[in-house]
Amino acid sequence: MSLVSYRDAVRSALRDEMLRDQRVILMGEDITGYGGSYAVTKGLVEEFGPKRVMETPIAEAGIVGFAVGAAMGGLIPVAELMTVNFALLALDQIVNSAAKCHYMFGGQWSVPLVVRTVSGFGQLGPTHSQTFEGWFASVPGLKVVMPATPADARGLLLAAIRDPDPVIFIEHSLLYSTKGELPEGEAADEEVPIGSAKVVRAGTDVTLVAYSRMLLQALQAAEELERSDGVSCEVVDLRTLRPVDYPTVVESVRRTHQLVLCGEDWRTGGFGASLLSELSDRCFDDLDAPIQRVASPDVPMAYSRQLERSLIPTSDEVVEVVRRLN
Amino acid sequence: MDGVETILGADPEAMVSQLLELGRDLCLRLFEGMAGLRAFDDRAVILQRQGRIGTYPTFYGEEAVQTASVVALEERDWLFPTYRQTAVVTLRGCPPLVPLLMWRGHPGGWHDVMRYRVAPVCVPVATNLPHAVGAAWGARLRSADWVALGYAGDGATSAGDFHEACNLAAVTGSPVIFLVNNNQWAISTPLRRQTRVQRLAEKAAAYGMPGLRVDAFDVFACHRVLRRAAELARSGGGPTLVEAVGYRLGPHGTADEPALYRSPAADRLWAPMEPLGRAQLGLVSAGLADAGELAEIRGRASARLLAAAEELERSPRVTLEEIADTVHLSTPWDLSPDHLREPSWAAAGE
Numbered sequence: 001m002s003l004v005s006y007r008d009a010v011r012s013a014l015r016d017e018m019l020r021d022q023r024v025i026l027m028g029e030d031i032t033g034y035g036g037s038y039a040v041t042k043g044l045v046e047e048f049g050p051k052r053v054m055e056t057p058i059a060e061a062g063i064v065g066f067a068v069g070a071a072m073g074g075l076i077p078v079a080e081l082m083t084v085n086f087a088l089l090a091l092d093q094i095v096n097s098a099a100k101c102h103y104m105f106g107g108q109w110s111v112p113l114v115v116r117t118v119s120g121f122g123q124l125g126p127t128h129s130q131t132f133e134g135w136f137a138s139v140p141g142l143k144v145v146m147p148a149t150p151a152d153a154r155g156l157l158l159a160a161i162r163d164p165d166p167v168i169f170i171e172h173s174l175l176y177s178t179k180g181e182l183p184e185g186e187a188a189d190e191e192v193p194i195g196s197a198k199v200v201r202a203g204t205d206v207t208l209v210a211y212s213r214m215l216l217q218a219l220q221a222a223e224e225l226e227r228s229d230g231v232s233c234e235v236v237d238l239r240t241l242r243p244v245d246y247p248t249v250v251e252s253v254r255r256t257h258q259l260v261l262c263g264e265d266w267r268t269g270g271f272g273a274s275l276l277s278e279l280s281d282r283c284f285d286d287l288d289a290p291i292q293r294v295a296s297p298d299v300p301m302a303y304s305r306q307l308e309r310s311l312i313p314t315s316d317e318v319v320e321v322v323r324r325l326n
Numbered sequence: 327m328d329g330v331e332t333i334l335g336a337d338p339e340a341m342v343s344q345l346l347e348l349g350r351d352l353c354l355r356l357f358e359g360m361a362g363l364r365a366f367d368d369r370a371v372i373l374q375r376q377g378r379i380g381t382y383p384t385f386y387g388e389e390a391v392q393t394a395s396v397v398a399l400e401e402r403d404w405l406f407p408t409y410r411q412t413a414v415v416t417l418r419g420c421p422p423l424v425p426l427l428m429w430r431g432h433p434g435g436w437h438d439v440m441r442y443r444v445a446p447v448c449v450p451v452a453t454n455l456p457h458a459v460g461a462a463w464g465a466r467l468r469s470a471d472w473v474a475l476g477y478a479g480d481g482a483t484s485a486g487d488f489h490e491a492c493n494l495a496a497v498t499g500s501p502v503i504f505l506v507n508n509n510q511w512a513i514s515t516p517l518r519r520q521t522r523v524q525r526l527a528e529k530a531a532a533y534g535m536p537g538l539r540v541d542a543f544d545v546f547a548c549h550r551v552l553r554r555a556a557e558l559a560r561s562g563g564g565p566t567l568v569e570a571v572g573y574r575l576g577p578h579g580t581a582d583e584p585a586l587y588r589s590p591a592a593d594r595l596w597a598p599m600e601p602l603g604r605a606q607l608g609l610v611s612a613g614l615a616d617a618g619e620l621a622e623i624r625g626r627a628s629a630r631l632l633a634a635a636e637e638l639e640r641s642p643r644v645t646l647e648e649i650a651d652t653v654h655l656s657t658p659w660d661l662s663p664d665h666l667r668e669p670s671w672a673a674a675g676e
Contacts, residue, residue: 025467051467054498056494057490057493057494057497059489059490059493059494061453061456061486061487061490062456062459062487062490062491062493062494064456065453065455065456065457065459065460065487065490065491066456066457066459066460066463066491066494067460068456068457068460069406069456069457069458069459069460069461069462069463069464069474070460070461070463070464071460072445072457072460072461072464073404073460073461073462073463073464073465073468074464074468075464075467075468077460089486092450092453092487093453093456093487096448096449096450096453097448097453097457100446101446102652102653102654102655103652103653104436104446104447105436105437105439105446106433106436106652107651107652107655108436108438108439108440109439109440109445109446110655140653141653141654143654163656164654164655164656165654165655165656
């Protein structure tokens, strides 16, 4: 089995769905000749033409509003917002239009659109290195996914495009070049269901819950803790942030009795805060210690490389938090 | 008014000949449409004052623009309303009870979107405009020949979505009409504080599309101008910005008091422009209808709304399940309505 990058996995899902369903169209800034800011859509305009791979003006609210209208008109738009930071400009269209059309009209009109966007860092400064998945995950009417591996990126994007509701699909800039195996043959067409978490490493002492890039950090921390401390960590990849697969997490905590939530967003109001609240309700009697969190400190991201490094949550921090527990 | 197309404001001879050209059937259809909208608006305000519906944005004075927007387009064309055009769907055959139920927060108030081709109402101003563009462009992509019309007020032209929608429509050549009802007031903000451009139609030039101005109190002129814009869009000519120039004859809504911020003298000056009375004067002087016949049309419309209001009283109460069931089309297990009543810890204790 050959290894495929996260980037190519996303592209393969886009391409296959465009081949499968004529209604699937792509829209976004710099997604044609340039191939997208992270080169995800490279080659697609050559294959599908500028009507189905549509280069838009710089207008995030317009792009999402346009996609909502196109979805109403019977298409399945996959809108690319260059990064999640620019999604702020489209927040009204996402929250008040995409997420509400179905509800406010008695379920008559679904909005089957996907907003693909990118979270991450890399010396891009305070306005371009933010992490907002928790905001989207708090909105009824949206589904929010954040894959960590190439296989999940493909499988979840297939599911997102086929889903009749609006889905926010958040990729990670630091994952694009990571590689993994993709399912082949008939399994290649299989979706990863939205709303299903996955135990990616079995363990007995602590449950680490993570998603997107933090999954890799959690796995690295688990190796380190096994090697140096003899602590056995179970690692759960959440994969979907709305709806959360709580039963998978709760079952794991029943085995390990300790829980650490790993995220990249801010500690205050971050997605981990909402997870913590729900899981402390659901797991209270099974827990031997308070639930711990790994999150970004409440400051804007630094531009300086070494300061940025000190702000981004890493596997070292996960190791430290687990050591405090034990 | 400078550069504003009008029929009822033309000299009497020109007016009569233009009305005759439109013909009695179309003229009466336009009048009847306005009568239906006026009856709806009158009744809705009464119901709000009685506490039977929620806060309600009246459209008194906007009947000409709204009626023309429906009649000038074909039934297959899509309309993208804001909160002020919730009754236009009744001109497509939807019973008035339906939008009245909407203002009561009742699921029965969700008009049949696909049947009437009137999109769900958008409340944040200008946010409906990108939808109109996306839908119209999608239609073009699939070789359908319908056009889309998005409603806006003068205040909405300051919003970012207005700009993004106009630009997207022009650059994609989408078959869209942006219908800007310039009533000079965005709640309490007058047009001069909204923009330095005195003619909103001029904004069209910045996007490379035509901008037309029409008398907002003249249903016949509105019809003619919107018909022209629709024909242009349908034939592949792209979007048009239509500015209907008028004045907000009533308050912004039932929670507003215009005397706090504008002169009642100005209101009195504009009052005679009220579009039904003005249309009636034109029709009678052109010999296309007599006053009794027009009064009968209005009486029928009022009676219909009174019946709808009575039916409103008999409508059952809403349940939480009915509302929660429609958050998603494909409801994930964890977001199902059952969970609304269940404390979150219940699932963990099984």
